[in-house]
Amino acid sequence: MKNIKYLLQFICVAFFFGIFKIIGLKYSKCLAGNFMTLLGPIFRSKKVTYSNLSRAFPNLNDNEKEKILKKMWFNYGRIFAEYMFIKSFRNNTKESQNILIVNSKILEEIKSNSQPVIFISGHFNNFELMAMEIEKSGIDLAAVYRPLNNKYINPIMENIRKKYICKKQIKKGLSGTKELLINFKGGTSIALMIDQRVSQGIKCSLFGQKALTTTIPAQFVKKFNAKIVPVYIERENNTNFKITFQNPMEFSKDANIEMITTKLNKLLEDMILKNPDQWIWSHNRWK
Secondary structure: OHHHHHHHHHHHHHHHHHHHHHHOHHHHHHHHHHHHHHHHHHHOOHHHHHHHHHHHOOOOOHHHHHHHHHHHHHHHHHHHHHHHOHHHHHOOOOOHHHEEEEOHHHHHHHHHHOOOOEEEEOOEOOOHHHHHHHHHOOOOEEEEEOOOOOOOOHHHHHHHHHHHHOOEEEEOOHHHHHHHHHHHHOOOEEEEEOOOOOOOOEEEEEOOEEEEEOOHHHHHHHHHOOOEEEEEEEEOOOOOEEEEEOOOOOOOOOOOHHHHHHHHHHHHHHHHHHOHHHEOOOOOOOO
């Protein structure tokens, strides 16, 4: 049954990619945004998205939640359409010129120091553009990713990621952790999303409630004295993005794994609060 489901999803994706190629990026984003606004709540549990919003914003009424989720699904659709044109974002085209980099001097300092760092962020907007811009700046980078469950679509997405986003891709999991260590020791910086639930981690506060959280950044801080560089991407309108690089975070020498991870979750909260509709609420974060 799953194979049939995945095959139908693949056919659907191939169909839309064909349509997008014909109508162009501008109209593709509009079409995909409206499509996902309509069908997104059907594919993903409405109960999960509402529960997540209630945990983060207990004072919101159902109407306010619905407004945030509609914008989230529309954004989901735009991201889907943008994958078809990711080559244009990578190259020096009109799309790439619509990405504003704030604090690019931080990237220059990282390059000149020749010391690898850990870039952290969450699934905001077209989050793939963050790793893409870091690699384009000349920094040797490896991005951590979770393979898609769909065996037909996943090879396509992996090829897109390696070709246009970040050449070095590391799968989440035990084998991936070993690969992270090898790359970091070899001078390669790491791009890591810290906003999803993990199978191994510790429960730290996120919006006042315990959530299972990755400890990889904290472990790298303790073991290698690694610098943690927060990155945030926001969609300013239908065509423009702004990627902000923050100064490396500082931690006291006696800060333990839990203290560091809690501080990173607080940073994530601040990012989410900037534009709640630009984060992906459909992930069962507090399960």
